[in-house]
Amino acid sequence: MVQNVTSNDFFPMNIRLTHLLNLPGVAVESCHSSQDSVSFQLRVLTKGTYCPHCRNYTEELHQTRPILVRDVPVDSKEVYLKLPRRQFYCRVCQRYITERLQFIDWRRRYTQRYEENIYTQVNRFNIEQISQQQHLGVEQVKNIFNHINQKRKKQHLELSEKRYSYEKYGKNNKKLSP
Numbered sequence: 001m002v003q004n005v006t007s008n009d010f011f012p013m014n015i016r017l018t019h020l021l022n023l024p025g026v027a028v029e030s031c032h033s034s035q036d037s038v039s040f041q042l043r044v045l046t047k048g049t050y051c052p053h054c055r056n057y058t059e060e061l062h063q064t065r066p067i068l069v070r071d072v073p074v075d076s077k078e079v080y081l082k083l084p085r086r087q088f089y090c091r092v093c094q095r096y097i098t099e100r101l102q103f104i105d106w107r108r109r110y111t112q113r114y115e116e117n118i119y120t121q122v123n124r125f126n127i128e129q130i131s132q133q134q135h136l137g138v139e140q141v142k143n144i145f146n147h148i149n150q151k152r153k154k155q156h157l158e159l160s161e162k163r164y165s166y167e168k169y170g171k172n173n174k175k176l177s178p
């Protein structure tokens, strides 16, 4: 991976917050706290991204849009991340590509750890309780639950397919004698 990390021109306080937030590839630029929520302005550390179609590395930034992503609560305060959604241009396949961040699933507005957290809670409490506690709509809670549920089913399926091919063909992918 090319790590084009830009200069460390942020304050020591932001370095500490970045460390506490513990999300890969991003740094805290600023932080705003109110009575019941905290929001972090983040920046992405890499200058470019890899094209998902041809694996070409590109730094040709086409446009940036701000997005707001919900993260796990801190001290019972709601946490929001303000992030840039960056679109690059790949010269090899002449396509515009939207950057994917490791800790957010494609097109989701929650971090993976927040969705996992909600999923675990749904298994313990009822959806209305979580909806009230998190200030999320009942449909949003259901949507998060279904998303994680689907993801787990898919991962489970992939794992059992791998195991099946291992048992059938052996470690070196050669067909075992009957």
Ligand SMILES: [Zn+2]
Binding pocket: 051, 052, 053, 054, 055, 056, 090, 091, 092, 093, 094
């Ligand atoms: Zn490409």
